[in-house]
Structures are given as structure tokens and as C-alpha cells.
Amino acid sequence: MGGFMGKGQRAELEAALSARIELIFDRSPGLCGFSIAERLVSDSAKEGPREWELYVSGVETAYPELSPEQTNGFIGEISVALEDLLQREPKAADLLPGRTFARVWH
Secondary structure (H helix, E strand, O other): OOOOOOOOOOHHHHHHHHHHHHHHHHHHOOOOEEEEEEEEEEHHHHHHEEEEEEEEEEEEOOOOOOHHHHHHHHHHHHHHHHHHHHHHHHHHHHHHOOEEEEOOOO
């Protein structure tokens, strides 16, 4: 992923991302934080450039242990919300890999 991004464009994308992250936490009260990573899905020189995908690499909750169903539910909520953001703002994908997002307690 990549490409040059000016300061103004980056600030707009960060604001859109922050709003989306806040919405994820609003919809998932037990969610404390999550991480996004990137993995290689295609590395064949004959087929063209390498292809990468983003994925939820970790989920932290307020509860001691999650069942697989609960974990998958949180991952699904996060994935849908971020997919919607990326459809509207594809360059926001440059801001996600390697980041961890945590609930802000007021």
C-alpha cells in the first residue's frame, strides 16, 4: 500500500479514521482495543504486483476471557466498519497497518 499523501489529506483521513474508530467502540461496549496488521496474499511475479490485505490481529475486551464466537463477533464488527471507511476513503488503508486502537475512557 502506499503513495504520497500530503499533510492536509493525511489529517482528513486521520479524522475520518478516528470518527470510525469511535463508532466501533460505541457499538461494542465490551471492546477495549484492537490491532490491525497486514499480510501478503499474493507474491507471484508472473501474476503482477504483490497483494496485501489488512486484518484484525488482536482483540482486547473488558471481560477476562472471550469465547470464539465473541471474538469473531468483535472482529466482524471491526471489519465491517473499516471496510465501509475504506470504500469511502481508500487511502485510509495506508494509516492502518501496525496500529493498535484503544477505547478512550471519559
